[in-house]
Amino acid sequence: MPLTDTFIRQVKHSGKPAGDKYTDSQALYLHVKEAGKYWRMSYRFNGKQRLLALGVYPTITLARARQLRDEARQLVSAGIDPMQAKRDDRAAKAVAASSTFESMARAYLKKIAPDRTPGTLEKNTSWLEKNVFPAIGAMPISTIKPRDVLAVLEKIEARGAIESAHKIKQLCGQVFRFAVASGLAERDVTTDLRGALSAVPKAHYAAITAPEQVGAILRAIYAYSGHPYAKAALKLTPLLFVRPGELRAAEWSEFDLDAGEWRIPATKMKMGIDHIVPLARQAVEVLRSMHLLTGEGKYVFPSIRTNDRCMSENTVNAALRSMGYSKDIVTAHGFRATARTILDEVLGERPDFIEHQLAHAVRDANGRAYNRTAFLKERRQMMQRWADYLDNLRDGLAGNGPLAAA
Template sequence: MALTKLACDNAKPQDKDYKLFDSGGLFLLITKTGSKLWKLKYRHLGKEKKLAFGPYPIVSLSDARDKRDEAKKLLADDLDPSVIRQEIKKEKIQENANTFEAIALEWFENNKPSWKPDHAKNILARLEKDVFPIIGKYPIKTLTHKMLLDMANAVKERGANELAKRIIQMCKHIFQYAIITGRAEKNIAEDLKGLIKVKPKGHFAAIETREIPEFIQDLRNHRAKLNRQTYLAVNFMMLTFVRTNEMIKAEWSEFDFKEKQWIIPAQRMKMNKDHIVPLSKQVIAILEELREIHNHPKYVFPSRTQRNSHMSNNTVLMAIKRMGYKGRMTGHGFRALAMSTIMEKLGYRHEVPDAQLAHSKRGDVAKAYDRAKFLDERTKMMQEWADYLDDIAKNRIVIAGDFSKRKKA
């Protein structure tokens, strides 16, 4: 006879455990302590087994019958319900262990050997600062579109629009890794494409050629106000027009004073190739003075506060701001200034200063980068550029030289 709710409710504990049977092997075990537990007795491969469904009344009579029927369906397919339950439990435990942070760190370590050290450092810093505190603890399968969107918007709120977009792109790669390794089924970060809006990227602020005399004069007027190394760094950047990151991390071991060359190693270059910077007499003079100032064993521009580190990437920018050029000039602006002035005033064709700038353009990825390309012309150009700036400093006017012979060459 099938059980009723009333019979389940009225069942009282006795001296020994006893069972109230329903149908299809389902029964309610009444323990002598008063507990009421649903069980299913079944046979699989000739062996009698039991499967627990939970306590009554948390699991109702109707729920217990549904669970029995589900188990019977598995048995009909020659599957053991107990084994299936263990596998599901194991899978859930594994899913809970597969947090976004755990998978992201695994993805990071897997890709780290193929990244430049600085890039790897930046990736980990972004994860630790902006991602892990928000979604890191959650199993990756439980994350939602809104959780990712809220995380990105939190970054945007502090004005870091481009960073917010990059973080979502990074999450997209992490989700793809999780899918490939069998721990996620859908890349929800991919669905957010286009939802993280960024402001149009503008050009770096740069003065024009006609403003060079004023800038040089302002720089010299601030000589006493700026730290000597900072003053020399601004001059060095103007003369070499390298990227800020390339300059501040320069090491003495990279300079060949006999050949008058600075060879920037591949890991600090955008194109991931060594780059030669010919050294003018003026640059060599700056380097000699820097050696006398600090005699640092490693860095050409060492940090003033941390002995084993290099100058901050904001040092030059802050110096330019102190000169009154906020919004008008940046460290990167020296590159645009040199490019336009060298072509316009020194008469060099575009390819020569462009090679010295080590520009990487779309479509050039497959082309072999020759660090010595136009090197003879670049060497001559760098000295002429330094002399040109010296002449401006002395005359305080933009020099318009006669370079017709070079143009015809």
């Protein structure tokens, strides 16, 4: 006769050492022992008799025990051993519990490391360690809700770092998608946060574009008395007008100083395409002087603290600030705008050559992207004219037109 809730609640252990068994239906029974009341189900699988533990009363009620029995019977009918399925589920939950957001994030950063610049990895790691891990790092990633992530982002936003909040949200989304691909999360919960953050205010990197002002800052750079690494980076920044992260992560293996070329691999470029920077005579001179200092190591501009890392992203901008130039006047990245403006509007260089040298996407008349060697001879000549023009500006000799730069 099937069991009832009243009977189960009132039945007591009889004192037998082995306990007492009370059958319900379809192989489900209640095993009453001195320590408690246990649900069990007997079944046969692959010709062998098995016993499945379904839980303890009253945590598992009669109704729930019958539901678990029915689920187990369905597994047997499907050729699956319920006991093995239970072990697998327990193991999966243990893995999920140990797969915290921090462990998944660090695994993700390690996976993408070969395809990212050291600077990008350093920045992403710092963002996570300072802003995300303290709040949700210890939580199993499968249990994190959209609101948990939003709370982190709102704190960043409250500091006024709106752009950083958006970038950290994007980074968290990448971690969640990595966890989904690894079978440790169901979905990327950051997709539910679309529109939850304030829009990023549009802004441009501060830049000096008036030739006479460029001449003044060049004179200040050459008079700079700070660390030699910083001074060399300052000198090269306007000469090469690459992105600051590309310059500070430059490696000696990428340079051919005799040929006057710097070949930056695609993994270091924002557009993901190999880039060639022709080196003017002045750039080669600066690099040869740096080679005497750092040529035995990996990086052209190593960290002052360790040769294992490249120069800090703040070094050049900090040097500019020490020279009296605030971030509202000029930034390291702003020298790209300086070059773009003056090369076009003052020196009359071809805009497509300038854009190509800025590593922007440049396409031909048929919409096809030029390869990295396109117009290399012409760009090499342009880079030398630019370096000579900067020398003239620094010496106060250049005017405001292409003839004065000759």
